[in-house]
Amino acid sequence: MVTPSADRERPVVSVGVPDRGQAHTLEGMVAALIMLSAVIFALEMTAVTPLSASTSSQHLENQQGATAQGILASAAETGALERAVLFWNASGEQFHDTTDLGYYASNPPPNDLGRMFDRSFNSRGIAYNVDLVYEGAEGDVRTKELVYQGRPSDNAVGAGRTLVLYDNDPLYDDGGAATGTNVSDTGDYFAPDVSSGSVYNVVRVEVVVWRI
């Protein structure tokens, strides 16, 4: 009488299969969730900061790059850029009111260009460095820091603007007014006179911007 009892068992199997199919699907999903949770957990272990690369950072890079470019363009048109580069204290051999290190740090330069940076970046928690790239006396390319706020992050963006200084361009005093001293009259300016003609030097103002 073994065979009949085996026949009775088979219908029970066919009734039970659909329930188990659902269970298997659910298990699959739960396994996936566990996997994803593990990935998320692993990502959380590495600190995600505002400096971490992400899609939104790329858009911010675009915006910050465009802002820096815009500031330089408008400063160049109004002459603020040239005044900032010539904002030089000939007796102290550095820019007016800088830190002991010879460049501006957390406070922007006290001139029109500095105020433009201040309005656009300082108030929004955005850091920036401003470098002046010029030709040295031996024909080499040198860099003078105008503003240094730290080492840029991986998400930093840059913008630059070329500025030509002429022999008769005046230095500016700490109030922003032109002094009687031309850039070619003083030997204490950071950039030397590299051209026999009326051009004194060519300074490329480079701005690096990043979020902090």
Added chain:
Amino acid sequence: MADLRPFGASPESGARERAQLILVAGFVIAVVLIALALVMNSAIYTENLATRSDSSGATDAVVYQRAVESAALEAFEYAHAVDGGDHASLEANVTDAIAGLDAVSTQQEARRGHVPNVSVAGTVHGTAIIDESDDFASEEDDANWTVAGGISAVRAFNVFVDGRSDLRERGDDEFRIVANDTANADRWHLNVTKNTSTNEIVVGVAAGGSFETCRHNDDTAWVNVTAGTVAGEPCDALTFAEGVSGSYDLEYRNGTAVRGHYSMVVDDGPGRVYSSPDSGDPRTEDALYRMTVDLVYRTADLDYRAKIRIEPGDHDG
């Protein structure tokens, strides 16, 4: 854990394989989801890069062009202000300046993989005519005279009018500046008069059969003839030599009916040279009317070329 065995099957009959299957399915789903997220992210990133306008360095080229434009203008003005010599000396001065700019900036741009080249393509000689003597009469004290004959362009034409004395009401003896193209019978003129009842200086422009005025309520006014401004305010009617296309004579009429001074740069010899001026006479100086600068800017993906025309105070620009 759900029962992975078919009901009644022994643990040895394939249950282990099905448990593996479910785990593998879980893995596959997780991997697919992560892959989807990656694909989405890279699509957004690609779009972000693709919509950046400066991927080929075109923005850099335009920014550099703008820097060269302002530098070339400064070199042009420097040459006239500091050098002040003859045409050859002025040309040498601007050519040296542009060569110096080119040498230094090429080195700086080359660090970024960009190669610019800037050179002076050519200059147009001109003559500056200046009279700071409070008098609009000629060297021979004529009231009606030709300031410059056979010219085709004037730039930086500024007239300072002192309305406190001599400036007339509108009429036959009013002061006029005339651009007279006798060959084509084209004529443009501007008059400067005083409205004594309102105490205004009135600048009237006759062009193309119409006559329009701009007013300034003060005793004195700078009229920038080529820029089209009266005392710094834009004057819509004032477009220098409008309707005069060929070469023309620039004439003053009733030069004794106004007090003030003037300066201009014309694009040719004035037809005469005011060589030995008395204190009350106009004088001429050699000047460059225009300078053209060739700009080439190359990057890996871009070959950008432009001609920059330096012509400060030009009425076309």
